[in-house]
Amino acid sequence: MFHLILFGPPGSGKGTQAVRLAEKFGLIHISTGDLFRHEISNNTPLGQKAQDYMSKGVLVPDEVTVGMLKNKMDRSQDAKGFILDGFPRTIPQAQALDDLMCERDEEVNAVISLNVEDEELVGRLLKRGETSGRPDDANEEVIRRRLEEYKAKTQPVFDFYAAVNKTHVVEGIGAIDDITARLTETIEQIQA
Numbered sequence: 001m002f003h004l005i006l007f008g009p010p011g012s013g014k015g016t017q018a019v020r021l022a023e024k025f026g027l028i029h030i031s032t033g034d035l036f037r038h039e040i041s042n043n044t045p046l047g048q049k050a051q052d053y054m055s056k057g058v059l060v061p062d063e064v065t066v067g068m069l070k071n072k073m074d075r076s077q078d079a080k081g082f083i084l085d086g087f088p089r090t091i092p093q094a095q096a097l098d099d100l101m102c103e104r105d106e107e108v109n110a111v112i113s114l115n116v117e118d119e120e121l122v123g124r125l126l127k128r129g130e131t132s133g134r135p136d137d138a139n140e141e142v143i144r145r146r147l148e149e150y151k152a153k154t155q156p157v158f159d160f161y162a163a164v165n166k167t168h169v170v171e172g173i174g175a176i177d178d179i180t181a182r183l184t185e186t187i188e189q190i191q192a
């Protein structure tokens, strides 16, 4: 089993890269943002709970998010491993993930953070908003709020894993293929 967290701010390319890496390494890609958007498009009670937070650019409460992630993991028992994209985003989520892994006699093997400057992120997200159909990409104020949430609540999650020597940093600037190559090399080194 190999469980990887792809870490980084909104717009750093986690989603794009996670799809590629999942295919390359035979891992199941879990994006909590995608799971929420799926619930919203099906107008489920969970989607209704999440929608208000997401449209404002703030995090959905931990208990809602952790419950949804646990469900998804339980439905993926045969996986060779997970690549988590957009989770954990708070220290309590990281602790809950540790507990879930522990119950399965497994662990998070590595955290790879994509490094991208703030102004580049805002530009990328606004550009994505022109085509993504995501309301939270279309408004600069909401984008900046998401970056603030990241700094205040999510960045400490990196330190949580750095304390147990599981963190790696990869430059997230440049051509998409080059970034995939850097990530692939990093994962191969971790697995060696």
Ligand code: AMP
Residues within 6 Å of the ligand: 010, 032, 033, 034, 036, 053, 054, 055, 057, 058, 059, 060, 061, 065, 085, 086, 087, 088, 089, 093, 136, 146
């Ligand atoms: P993303 O697709 O990862 O950019 O997430 C879009 C939005 O979904 C975020 O701005 C949050 O409102 C919500 N969300 C996604 N993942 C999480 C999470 N792990 N914890 C709390 N909120 C989340």
